[in-house]
Amino acid sequence: MLTQTTTRVLEPSDLDAALEVLGREPVANAFVTSRVQVAGLDPWRLGGEMWGYYTDGRLRSLCYAGANLVPVCADTDAVRAFADRARRTGRRCSSIVGPAEATRLLWRLLEPSWGPARDVRSHQPLMVTEQSSAEVRPDPLVRRIRKDEMDVIMPACVAMFTEEVGVSPMAGDGGLLYQARVAELVGTGRSFARVEDGKVVFKAEIGAATARACQIQGVWVDPEFRGRGHSETGMAAVVDFALRDVAPVVSLYVNDFNTAARAAYRRVGFREVGAFMSVLF
Template sequence: MLTQTTTRVLEPSDLDAALAVLDREPVVNAFVTARVRVAGLDPWRLGGEMWGWYEDGMLRSLCYAGANLVPICATDRAVRGFADRARRAGRRCSSIVGPAEPTALLWRLLEPSWGPAREVRARQPLMVADRLSADVAPDPYVRRVRKDEMDTIMPACVAMFTEEVGVSPLAGDGGLLYQARVAELVGAGRSFARIDEHGQVVFKAEIGAATADACQIQGVWVAPEYRGRGLAAPGMSAVLRYALADVAPVASLYVNDFNLPARAAYRRVGFQEVGTFMSVLF
């Protein structure tokens, strides 16, 4: 039997069907699910299109096509359909990111027309925690960043982003979008830091994507002069405590496989590796 398949841009009326796909893997899909639950499927509000892959009239897989290209619950056939659409549209994203297997296939199909990438991070362990470890006490000095501390936290955020991604978030629009995102997280009470008596950020992290089922910790950073002093694990323990108490029953993050100190610190705090992400950076 031949299976009838098709891809198309989803419309606001497809919201329930899209959420049903996203909810199949609430931790893995937290980033996109959080956006969809706030913005729906209207491309202007969502910041991109949501592509759907249908088999015999049923929505099976998704692909978010915005600043990132993100395959969601994507089978090999769906990835090939998404790659065809992405190739025709041309590259508009700054990265491809998602579960390693479908992301790797998507990149293999797109690389001849989209390549070369600036960097490919093929293995980024996905880690989750649903409780605090008794082995690491939360840093009592890590707290929520106040709205009047934007000038204090912003340089640390820029330093973290530049170090992690390899380009400054201030490029292009002068950092307006990035500053707005930082301000959004501060305003929502999801930006955390340890700030010393001189007003310097020693440690920081944010709870980025958040749904009722899961949240994602991001932007973990220790000031270079404070590294090697054992601040990362207690700082992460403090952020995890806030996340589990105030945001969602499960917290996740993904980390570069070569960052062995970070992976060890996260494991000490209570995170376990449950999967692998992949990122292609342009």
Template sequence: MLTHPSARVLDPGDLDAALAVLARDPVANAFVTSRVNVAGLDPWRLGGEMWGWYSGGKLTSMCYAGANLVPICATPEAIAAFGERARRSGRRCSSIVGPAAPTADLWARLEPHWGPAREVRTHQPLMTTRALPATVAPDPLVRRVRRDEMDLLLPACVAMFTEEVGVSPLAGDGGLLYQARVAELVSTGRAFARIENGEVVFKAEIGAVTRHTCQIQGVWVAPGRRGRGLSEIGMAAVLHYALRDVAPVASLYVNDFNAPARAAYRRVGFTEVGAFMSVLF
């Protein structure tokens, strides 16, 4: 039992304590919780280490260190320890992402050593809803994508990712990992699209799933079809699937400068409950 404040890499024996920390904010922690529920705390299965901060002998904060660096319920003391560990180990992640305040603190400590970043998005509203849209009817043409439609969906996913993140997901390994992730979402029934004449004109996925919440991601409308309300009726349809079949709360986070998207999400019932921050390398 650690009786003084300290940080260490968690192991499978710490699973219950880690889940208790994640449960303190099930919406903000949905991404990491979904991974831990599937993979536990074994670094090989989890795709990274889970760092824990102990105060008074109790696990109080964590940080997921994998493809993303994600502070979890992190106090200023914990952020100082996580920042020092990350500085010593060197940058291995492609982004830092998490609740805005601790992520900003973590980046301030790492920027002198890891910077400059390719882009910093300091305020990304975190939005949730528990109810189906009251005034927007769901698009009846939005449905789950079938496995034999992967070739139709993948170009839309690549276009969305490149537009949103600024780099292609096909770089590096030729897109093998990204294609595998898209295939997983399709095979588990969590990829949705409106497909017309062999073309995806709207799409979205349910990425992270826990028993408390699910996180919608990858919302995209084909450029030639924007401005016609497809995002609103499409999101209304996805919400019907999400809240009926997946979890009692749906969440997402969005760039603060994307005013049309924020307005569309508000119209289908989402409200802001917090903010994320992302640092992209």
């Protein structure tokens, strides 16, 4: 008996089926789930298309195709189908990111037509915690950034992004999209920092949030203050905020070569549960 498969752009009426797929892996899918729960499946509101892979009429896998290309619950057949579609549409994203196994295959299939990449980070441990740190005391000076403090937090965000990604977020459109994203996180109470004399010492954001899991991003310590434990005490404080106000599971992913950060997160209470992969253009 032949299996019938198809791939198509999902529509708003497919929302329930898409959320069912996303709900299978609430931690790994936190980013895409948070976008869908806020914007639905309308491409204009979502900031991209949601591709669906069907087997015998049932939605099995997804791929978010926006600023990032993100495979969701995608097995080998689904990844191949998404790669075919991505080749036909051409590259519109600035990165491919997602669970390592699916992303690795997706990039192998796309590299001949989309390559070369600016950077490939093939193993980024996915870490989670469900409880406050038993070892590290939270920094009492870490707090939410206020809406009137955009001029305080923005230089730190730009420095973090440039250091992490290798290019400035202010290039291209002059940073309008990036500033809007930072303002969104500040406005929703998901931007945290320790500020001394008007200068950010430590910062982090809860970049994605659902009722089941959230994801911390943008962790940064001013170079002048590194080596003093601010990343650990600051993260312990952000984890407490996240567990109390956002979701029962807190996650993040980190570059495997950043051994200092991985060790700090483990001391805070995070453990590795999987891996992501990122391809940067």
